[in-house]
Amino acid sequence: xxxxxxxxxxxxxxxxxxxxxxxxxxxxxxxxxxxxxxxxxxxxxxxxxxxxxxxxxxxxxxxxxxxxxxxxxxxxxxxxxxxxxxxxxxxxxxxxxxxxxxxxxxxxxxxxxxxxxxxxxxxxxxxxxxxxxxxxxxxxxxxxxxxxxxxxxxxxxxxxxxxxxxxxxxxxxxxxxxxxxxxxxxxxxxxxxxxxxxxxxxxxxxxxxxxxxxxxxxxxxxxxxxxxxxxxxxxxxxxxxxxxxxxxxxxxxxxxxxxxxxxxxxxxxxxxxxxxxxxxxxxxxxxxxxxxxxxxxxxxxxxxxxxxxxxxxxxxxxxxxxxxxxxxxxxxxxxxxxxxxxxxxxxxxxxxxxxxxxxxxxxxxxxxxxxxxxxxxxxxxxxxxxxxxxxxxxxxx
Ligand SMILES: CCCCC/C=C/C(=O)SCCNC(=O)CCNC(=O)[C@H](O)C(C)(C)COP(=O)(O)OP(=O)(O)OC[C@H]1O[C@@H](n2cnc3c(N)ncnc32)[C@H](O)[C@@H]1OP(=O)(O)O
Numbered sequence: 001x002x003x004x005x006x007x008x009x010x011x012x013x014x015x016x017x018x019x020x021x022x023x024x025x026x027x028x029x030x031x032x033x034x035x036x037x038x039x040x041x042x043x044x045x046x047x048x049x050x051x052x053x054x055x056x057x058x059x060x061x062x063x064x065x066x067x068x069x070x071x072x073x074x075x076x077x078x079x080x081x082x083x084x085x086x087x088x089x090x091x092x093x094x095x096x097x098x099x100x101x102x103x104x105x106x107x108x109x110x111x112x113x114x115x116x117x118x119x120x121x122x123x124x125x126x127x128x129x130x131x132x133x134x135x136x137x138x139x140x141x142x143x144x145x146x147x148x149x150x151x152x153x154x155x156x157x158x159x160x161x162x163x164x165x166x167x168x169x170x171x172x173x174x175x176x177x178x179x180x181x182x183x184x185x186x187x188x189x190x191x192x193x194x195x196x197x198x199x200x201x202x203x204x205x206x207x208x209x210x211x212x213x214x215x216x217x218x219x220x221x222x223x224x225x226x227x228x229x230x231x232x233x234x235x236x237x238x239x240x241x242x243x244x245x246x247x248x249x250x251x252x253x254x255x256x257x258x259x260x261x262x263x264x265x266x267x268x269x270x271x272x273x274x275x276x277x278x279x280x281x282x283x284x285x286x287x288x289x290x291x292x293x294x295x296x297x298x299x300x301x302x303x304x305x306x307x308x309x310x311x312x313x314x315x316x317x318x319x320x321x322x323x324x325x326x327x328x329x330x331x332x333x334x335x336x337x338x339x340x341x342x343x344x345x346x347x348x349x350x351x352x353x354x355x356x357x358x359x360x361x362x363x364x365x366x367x368x369x370x371x372x373x374x375x376x377x378x379x380x381x382x383x384x385x386x387x388x389x390x391x392x393x394x395x396x397x
Contacts, residue, residue: 141170152342240262
């Protein structure tokens with residue numbers, strides 16, 4: 001099926017015959033009204049992305065083209081308000097459905113999602129080979145992350161036990177690179193875990209003390225961009241992704257659990273999202289995934305009031321798949337994962353796709369919004385004071 005014959009809305013010619021498969025999107029992107037939070041992609045970024053699409057080396061397929069089409073329309077015209085085409089106009093109806101499915105997504109968020117999608121497509125069309133063997137994997141820049149591949153399992157291990165595996169800026173970047181490599185390597189399953197007694201104590205609060213030349217505003221801008229890229233990698237990760245939660249988890253290490261396929265926890269683990277205490281707001285798509293997983297009032301208790309859950313409570317709420325006694329945790333979990341890793345990898349990928357795909361655009365929109373809100377929060381007195389209190393040892397969570 002081609003989705004791109006000339007249609008009454010866009011007046012393009014058949015893309016397959018002209019070899020300009022996205023020509024319908026080349027509607028002049030000039031003179032469009034755009035506003036919204038400064039954090040989201042600018043009009044210039046959007047125009048660049050529209051141009052970049054024409055340079056993609058590979059046709060991304062109809063499903064992706066449909067997404068690009070819907071996001072373009074939403075970004076330039078806002079929510080779909082044209083009449084639904086009749087049953088006979090099948091292609092136009094498919095396009096209309098895609099646009100309409102974006103609901104009331106703001107023009108700004110649609111523009112951001114369009115830019116993100118094009119950037120991911122450009123990156124993957126530039127990658128030299130679809131399968132990067134583990135031996136060729138670029139190793140993380142620091143020892144704080146250890147990536148290994150064995151028995152069909154790629155393991156990304158946070159390795160900063162003296163700091164409770166708090167995530168430095170470099171670690172976010174290394175995790176992004178590790179996930180990108182794992183998505184293309186030969187392993188069937190990817191695992192995130194921690195070294196030592198903690199799984200992860202969340203964002204390293206000293207990240208906020210390294211002020212760049214542009215000051216607080218620039219620090220918040222670049223942290224929000226990094227956060228968005230980091231979370232996007234989890235949203236888009238194509239293989240089964242398992243968290244092996246070897247101890248307490250705090251902040252972003254908890255929120256992204258909603259983007260994992262399976263979460264195994266030791267009975268020593270706890271799950272804590274103290275965002276209000278820190279003058280911050282939820283990320284990792286938890287403002288969307290947590291209410292879906294555990295219901296809105298349980299999610300609010302965690303995300304607004306910072307209620308810490310035990311492993312058993314988190315399991316009862318659906319955030320954790322299964323809890324194991326600490327003494328046998330590693331043995332039991334790895335034995336199980338080794339058995340799962342022998343299942344046919346393509347079947348697992350495809351099943352994950354079916355389960356997750358229809359949520360992806362929504363998750364990208366949520367991620368863009370959460371990052372944008374946090375960019376403001378990080379510049380607030382509430383947040384600055386909370387971080388100063390932790391760093392001066394006045395407060396511990
Ligand atoms: C760019 C993307 C941003 C994404 C936004 C993310 C948001 C979040 O993740 S919010 C959550 C942030 N995390 C925290 O607020 C946790 C802060 N840490 C603590 O409250 C405690 O350290 C603890 C409860 C996690 C552990 O307490 P305890 O067992 O008593 O151990 P210590 O406090 O002595 O910790 C040992 C050592 O580690 C340092 N450390 C621990 N966590 C962090 C952290 N998140 N950031 C920076 N440093 C951390 C702690 O300061 C100690 O260091 P030393 O004193 O040098 O030994």
